[in-house]
Amino acid sequence: MKKITLYFVILFWCGFNIKAQEQEYGKNQPYSSYWFVHELLEWSPENDREAKFNVSSIPLADRFLNDSTGLGESSPKIPGIIALMAPHTTNFHPSQGFTSVKQYAFPFWQYIDYFVQWGGSSNEGIIVPPTAFWTDAAHKNGVKSIGTVFFPPNVYGGKEEWVYQFLVKNEDGSFPVADKLIEVATTYNFDGWFINQETYDLVDNMGKLMQEFITYYRERSNLKLVWYDAMIDDSRVIWQDELNEHNQKYFQNGDTNMSDVFFINFRYHDVNLEDSKLLANKLGRSEWDLFAGIDVQSKSYKTPVKWDALYKNGKPNNTSIGIYWSNSTFDISESKMPEDVYRNEQNFWNGGSTIETRFGESTWQGFSNYFEPRSVINELPFKSNFNYGLGSFYNEKGKTVSREEWHNLSIQDVLPTWQFQVDTTKVEPTISFEDSYFGGSSLFLEAYENAELPLYKTKIS
Secondary structure, eight states: OOOEEEEEOOOOSSOOOOOOOOOOOOTTOOBOOOBOHHHHHHOOTTTOTTGGGGOOOSOOOOOEEETTEEOSTTSOOOOOEEEEEOOSOSSSOBTTOBSOSOSOOOOOGGGOSEEEEOOOBTTTBSEEOOOHHHHHHHHHTTOEEEEEEEEOOGGGTOOHHHHHHHTOOOTTSOOHHHHHHHHHHHHHTOOEEEEEEOOOOOOSOHHHHHHHHHHHHHHTOOOEEEEESOBOTTSOBOOOSSOOTTTGGGTEETTEEOOSEEEEOTTOOHHHHHHHHHHHHHTTOOGGGEEEEEEOTTTGGGSOOOHHHHEETTEEOSSEEEEEOTTHHHHTOSSOOHHHHHHHHHHHHHOOOEEEETTEEEEOOOSTTTSOOOBOOOSSOOOOOOOOSEESSEEETTEEEEOSOEEOGGGOOOOOSSSOOSOTTTEEEEEESSOOSSBTOEEEEEESSOOOOOOOOOOOO
16 A cells, blocks of 8 residues: 655644753853752742743633533542653753753643642752743643642752741741742742652651641642642651551541652552542542652653552552653653654653563553643633644744744644544644744654544634
């Protein structure tokens, strides 16, 4: 049969089923914010000349699951995914994009509910809001964008004094750092904070004080809070690998919802997650507010995972899923070029790769077959140029206006919901980075015969 190659740059006005090398920057280059505690307390948008470049301009889009199910705050809980990504070092992260194509961009927003910009270190800063263009891309896809508060373990430079500074309580009951966290998120237009407290040898009852801090934060804002399973109620750092009586007060404390997401440490077994579900339900919470962690930092989709504990009968079981360092798809790429990274992304999210482990073969299950994709395409007009958010050139209406490399997720389009569900003996689709209508990429199909290709999930009258 004759092979036909088709090149597509498609504009939809209706919904159809169809870490890089460091660069030299000028002295006025604005960077994304990061602080130690004392620096945060001194910060204000008025005295930070770079603050205006760190404000996300895109509101959080409404999402839906299907024709009858929206995904608002009052909707019934469903299993979800939180993805922790470290797209760049904590410091020197340009506020408005890069002049390099060898930077990480994320194409599978439809499967995650929370994006956490992971960062912070003992020699840079421990409080890291998400970069504006990452929040723009997340919000465009209805994903909540979360900053990080990271108290490192002592062996990695963590200092007890940082925790004490963070938890200072005024005589009137206020927590100055909580007020600043709220101010930063409100100013920069992101959705909340991930607190990861792994510094040990704390004195006094810091656990109780942390719970008071969280209660204060929750009472004074509608911001989200993500808690990592490390510090327990009595202030010690002892990873529990489950929700239990030692850490439950950081999840639900009486009538107070303490954390929207409880990130369970990685060493769990089936029984840990079963017991966690039972306790969450006993506390009046959904098991889907618990997120069992998968650490994929070093091996990406070649990581051995306890899939039997996470999935049952073709769907999530007992808890939602938390992915640590999902940008490893970029890290394992030798070339760091978008074509290679995107192939890794498809392997990571769609599954199917088999690896050899010391226990035998292990198949990476991925996520797209177990989680129903979310969508934001619920009104007209809707358009997409399949712009990935980076490129080795920039086109406007099919004409090249720049041959410089670039990366800016603020202008990433809503990419196809299904990437891709099709009989590959009939058609092979991918994102091409060789030509475009607008931006630096397009949809590319190699068709062998007629085939139906579902692209976007819509809910349009």
